[in-house]
């Protein structure tokens with residue numbers, strides 16, 4: 001006997017938690033055609049507008065001409081090309097770390113780190129609002145998971161004090177999103193680094209949403225906060241967001257990278273990303289470093305948006321990043337607002353539980369350096385209309 005899958009699906013529908021996909025007909029950019037209609041989108045993670053940049057596209061073509069399309073094998077077999085190797089060196093230099101290692105996705109990178117470092121009975125401390133891939137990493141690792149209150153270093157300190165002994169033979173990892181993907185705020189990494197030091201733990205930052213966006217050079221949250229490899233030894237960054245391509249990397253000390261190569265199963269047993277994607281990422285990394293004006297424009301848009309939303313009396317989160325959620329409360333209201341915006345040609349997704357806590361459903365607005373101020377004003381005007389009718 002198996003259960004009737006229609007029943008839980010129907011329950012999701014009636015609880016307004018059913019997720020559906022839309023079909024995008026062209027590149028990732030503010031003005032898009034999706035489900036056959038033209039919209040102005042505020043939901044992409046392409047924060048710098050590099051996913052559709054001519055130089056990045058050209059590098060992808062060049063890479064395909066040189067290496068073909070598929071990598072054809074895992075890195076440890078014969079899928080590791082000169083392009084992958086060069087990108088790893090460039091990512092290490094960019095983030096100021098000994099070495100970097102490419103993974104095919106951020107999800108796999110997070111699973112790989114926890115599984116390679118931790119054994120059954122070891123300990124893993126995670127922020128309650130960490131990305132799903134970090135939570136799943138705990139299950140794969142077999143470590144004992146303890147989830148501390150969101151961005152609450154005091155709660156983590158109490159938990160560490162209760163369980164971690166410097167003289168036992170258990171390893172401990174603290175892992176956190178650097179920028180929280182559904183809230184846009186930063187982890188208290190400086191305090192976490194000193195706790196990790198005091199209690200003899202590894203510390204890992206998942207900077208999927210900070211790389212390319214934060215810091216003078218765009219090297220991410222750690223650059224922005226002035227934190228070194230010695231303080232935060234394990235850095236994970238994704239390439240599918242501000243860098244506009246696909247895949248991820250882990251950067252850190254030589255021993256860490258060598259351990260991942262030798263034992264991270266999501267590194268060893270999977271096909272390498274296409275070399276052409278590595279070439280495209282090298283081009284986008286160059287633009288990230290050479291064109292800080294993209295970050296400047298983005299910062300100005302964030303400030304402008306926050307001013308406007310504040311004037312409407314809507315609830316924003318403590319975020320200075322391009323992730324600018326507007327908390328509306330009930331799932332149903334978030335869906336209604338998202339639908340009403342879509343009627344006006346604005347694409348802003350409703351994010352509901354279980355992705356966010358109960359009663360904290362939101363419109364997750366993300367801004368990009370390719371948005372204009374006028375486009376942000378269009379969104380603000382539409383929001384003003386919704387406030388008027390609420």
Ligand code: PMP
Pocket residue numbers: 104105106107108110131133177181206208209238239240247248
């Ligand atoms: N970590 C965070 C914080 C993320 O937001 C994401 C992507 N949504 C990932 C990891 C996973 O990265 P990828 O999409 O490359 O698998």
